[in-house]
Amino acid sequence: MNVIAKSSNLAPYLKASVPTIANGLRPVAATGKVQKKKIAHPTPVERILNDSLNKAILSGPIRIRSGPAASTQVSKVRFAHTDIRVPDFSAYRRESLKDPTARNRDSADDRKTFSYVVAAVTGVGTAYGAKTIVYDLVSSLSASADVLALAKIEVKLDSVPEGKSAVFKWRGKPLFVRHRSASEVEKERKVDVSSLRHAQHDSERVQRPEWLIVIGVCTHLGCVPIANAGDYGGYYCPCHGSHYDASGRIRRGPAPLNLEVPNYEFVDNTVVIG
Amino acid sequence: MGVSTLLYNAVFKRTSTFAVAILASAFFFERGLDVACDSIFENINKGKLWKDIKHKYEQ
Numbered sequence: 087m088n089v090i091a092k093s094s095n096l097a098p099y100l101k102a103s104v105p106t107i108a109n110g111l112r113p114v115a116a117t118g119k120v121q122k123k124k125i126a127h128p129t130p131v132e133r134i135l136n137d138s139l140n141k142a143i144l145s146g147p148i149r150i151r152s153g154p155a156a157s158t159q160v161s162k163v164r165f166a167h168t169d170i171r172v173p174d175f176s177a178y179r180r181e182s183l184k185d186p187t188a189r190n191r192d193s194a195d196d197r198k199t200f201s202y203v204v205a206a207v208t209g210v211g212t213a214y215g216a217k218t219i220v221y222d223l224v225s226s227l228s229a230s231a232d233v234l235a236l237a238k239i240e241v242k243l244d245s246v247p248e249g250k251s252a253v254f255k256w257r258g259k260p261l262f263v264r265h266r267s268a269s270e271v272e273k274e275r276k277v278d279v280s281s282l283r284h285a286q287h288d289s290e291r292v293q294r295p296e297w298l299i300v301i302g303v304c305t306h307l308g309c310v311p312i313a314n315a316g317d318y319g320g321y322y323c324p325c326h327g328s329h330y331d332a333s334g335r336i337r338r339g340p341a342p343l344n345l346e347v348p349n350y351e352f353v354d355n356t357v358v359i360g
Numbered sequence: 361m362g363v364s365t366l367l368y369n370a371v372f373k374r375t376s377t378f379a380v381a382i383l384a385s386a387f388f389f390e391r392g393l394d395v396a397c398d399s400i401f402e403n404i405n406k407g408k409l410w411k412d413i414k415h416k417y418e419q
Binding site: 195196198199200202203206209210211213214217 | 364365367368369371372378381382383385386389390393
């Protein structure tokens with residue numbers, strides 16, 4: 087009864103007017119007609135794709151409104167995630183740097199040396215492998231030992247009498263072995279080198295003066311010259327008329343060079359060519 | 361500090377010395393590998409090689 091009797095307690099309930107601003111005691115009753123603009127709410131965006139994410143991000147000029155309607159409708163995407171833990175990389179870190187008080191400079195040389203040693207070991211292995219591959223590749227191109235053995239011939243010097251020119255087959259080409267007489271040697275040595283087309287002295291073309299060993303292929307077009315023929319008493323090529331002297335040098339005719347001298351060496355009374 | 365610092369300053373710091381060191385050690389590595397492989401082969405085939413049976417055929 088005491089409560090009812092106090093008129094000040096009842097006063098807000100007995101008011102005839104309708105409050106439009108909440109006074110804490112009575113809720114704001116929307117009984118009175120209040121002219122307000124309707125607020126258009128954007129339909130909430132479902133964030134599925136890049137495009138819809140973009141729509142959800144605040145962009146352009148933003149008008150911040152306070153109040154219950156504003157706080158529920160502002161769709162703001164936060165990208166600064168302070169709640170995500172920084173991953174632990176200690177499994178990948180060097181032991182010497184795990185201590186946060188360690189100085190980088192103290193262990194820098196150790197760490198760099200380790201890295202460079204790994205690189206150097208790899209480099210050594212690669213260099214060895216590359217060298218082996220190149221070596222095998224190149225050596226596979228060279229002639230095998232049996233081919234090299236067949237590529238040599240031995241000529242018994244007794245079998246060639248003086249003044250004769252014997253023909254042998256060497257690496258598919260004819261080989262002339264000529265036993266020169268002393269007068270022939272004398273004649274060829276006296277030839278003036280400056281008068282020759284392909285200037286070579288006789289001593290450059292023979293190892294022992296009495297033995298002339300040349301490949302029997304004309305340097306013009308590759309015919310086989312005839313021995314002891316021609317104007318100079320040496321070789322004569324019947325194809326186009328090249329005259330070689332008894333030292334195998336070109337003296338007349340179209341051939342540009344002297345007959346080729348192969349590599350050979352004398353072993354006692356035989357000569358090994360090749 | 362110590363060996364690694366010395367090694368780093370002398371060899372690894374410059375590319376020129378690094379490359380020379382790789383090539384030089386490749387040479388010794390190759391020689392060492394060849395000798396090691398040969399000795400393993402001869403060890404496995406002991407008694408079958410020509411140098412082991414040579415005395416039977418040569419005086």
